[in-house]
Amino acid sequence: MERQSPLFLAFIYVAAFVLAIFIAAPILWMLVMSVSSTSDLTTVPLRWLPQQLDFHRYVELLTIADNSAGAAFLAAMRNSLMVAAMATAGALVAAIPAAWSVSRSPGVQRYALYAVVATYMLPPVALVVPIYFALSALGALNSVFSLAVIYLTILAPFTTWLLKSSFDNIPAEIELAAMMDGARLDQILRRITLPLAGPSLATAALFAFLLAWDEFFYALLFTSDQRAKTLTVAIADLAGGRIADYGLIATAGVLAAIPPVLIGFFLQRSLVAGLTTGGVKG
Numbered sequence: 001m002e003r004q005s006p007l008f009l010a011f012i013y014v015a016a017f018v019l020a021i022f023i024a025a026p027i028l029w030m031l032v033m034s035v036s037s038t039s040d041l042t043t044v045p046l047r048w049l050p051q052q053l054d055f056h057r058y059v060e061l062l063t064i065a066d067n068s069a070g071a072a073f074l075a076a077m078r079n080s081l082m083v084a085a086m087a088t089a090g091a092l093v094a095a096i097p098a099a100w101s102v103s104r105s106p107g108v109q110r111y112a113l114y115a116v117v118a119t120y121m122l123p124p125v126a127l128v129v130p131i132y133f134a135l136s137a138l139g140a141l142n143s144v145f146s147l148a149v150i151y152l153t154i155l156a157p158f159t160t161w162l163l164k165s166s167f168d169n170i171p172a173e174i175e176l177a178a179m180m181d182g183a184r185l186d187q188i189l190r191r192i193t194l195p196l197a198g199p200s201l202a203t204a205a206l207f208a209f210l211l212a213w214d215e216f217f218y219a220l221l222f223t224s225d226q227r228a229k230t231l232t233v234a235i236a237d238l239a240g241g242r243i244a245d246y247g248l249i250a251t252a253g254v255l256a257a258i259p260p261v262l263i264g265f266f267l268q269r270s271l272v273a274g275l276t277t278g279g280v281k282g
Contacts, residue, residue, distance in 0.1 A: 033250035034058070041246055057251040069238070073252060075226040076234035079144055081259065083219075083230060084212035086148035091155035091208045092201070098156075099163035100189060104172060113160065120157045124217050135222060142228045150218050155208045162207065166200030167193065202267050210260055231256045 033041060034057060036050035063070040102113045131150060132141075140146040174196075175188050183191070194201065216232040223229045229237075235252045238244065 030250045030253050033247050034254050036247055038245065038247065054247075057245075057248050058255070060248070061251055061255060069248070072226060072229075072237070073231075073234055073255070076229050076231045077256070077259075079223075079226075079228055080213055080231040080256075082144050083148045083151065084209050086145070087151035087155055087212040088205055088208040090148065090152045091159040092205060094152070094156045095159035095163050095204070096194070096201075097189075099160045100167050100193060102160075103164050103167035104175075113164065116157045117161050120154065128218075128221060131218075132221065141222055142224045144228045147219060147222060147228060147230070148212075150222065151212045151215060154215070155211055158211070159204045159208050162204045163197070163200060166197045166204075170196050206264060206267050209263065213260055 032048070032050065035053045035055060036047070037052065037054045040047045040050045060068075061070050061073045064074060065071060098113075102110055135141045135143075135146055170193060174192060178188050178192055179185075214232065215230075216236070219230040219233050220236070223233060231252075235249060235256065238249050238252055
């Protein structure tokens with residue numbers, strides 16, 4: 001292995017440190033805001049460290065009471081979990097056979113995939129009016145299930161493209177050998193291809209979940225109350241009054257980040273393996 005110069009190594013470490021600061025600083029500041037008193041956050045000049053830790057906002061958002069901020073927040077978290085889980089599951093169910101078919105059948109199907117992925121590039125505002133009228137005609141506005149179906153139109157093309165790249169890296173000879181031994185297509189997919197593509201499946205599921213969890217535009221337009229309102233909209237509502245409690249908004253952001261962080265933590269090995277699949281050959 002070629003030895004790097006001390007100057008180059010110093011540059012690498014400095015660049016990594018600066019990048020870490022840019023990534024961690026907003027998160028750390030959000031944590032500080034969530035435990036700072038209102039006086040600390042409104043003092044001029046600003047106090048960067050609270051004089052006394054204040055956790056009452058966490059209690060407020062995690063306490064269920066009628067017509068309270070906690071009830072609205074917990075209902076929104078439940079809705080976000082349901083929508084993201086349903087949309088992710090639906091995206092994988094649709095994307096796995098589609099990606100496998102395109103990967104194993106080069107030709108016209110590849111161009112069909114490119115056309116489907118191109119729809120992912122359309123701005124959401126261009127699709128709002130037809131989707132709204134369709135949901136209104138079906139009586140499906142303000143529904144968790146309807147929102148999950150809408151998210152599926154975003155997640156399915158992205159997930160198909162991601163999994164197709166993974167299936168391309170699995171040798172087709174393994175599947176042909178199983179076919180010669182008498183295995184059916186569904187058996188080949190379930191027992192051979194999917195286990196080999198396990199890390200990529202976890203990566204695709206994680207990215208799909210994060211996209212659904214963070215989506216705001218459609219959730220804002222197609223939900224109106226606690227029956228379907230998601231976390232992104234609920235947090236925006238906290239900032240909608242004339243006097244916003246920035247500490248409460250920061251607390252909601254911290255709590256909203258916990259589910260995806262936990263999922264990413266438990267899937268980190270699969271995530272790294274999935275992202276690096278096909279990166280080294282030979």
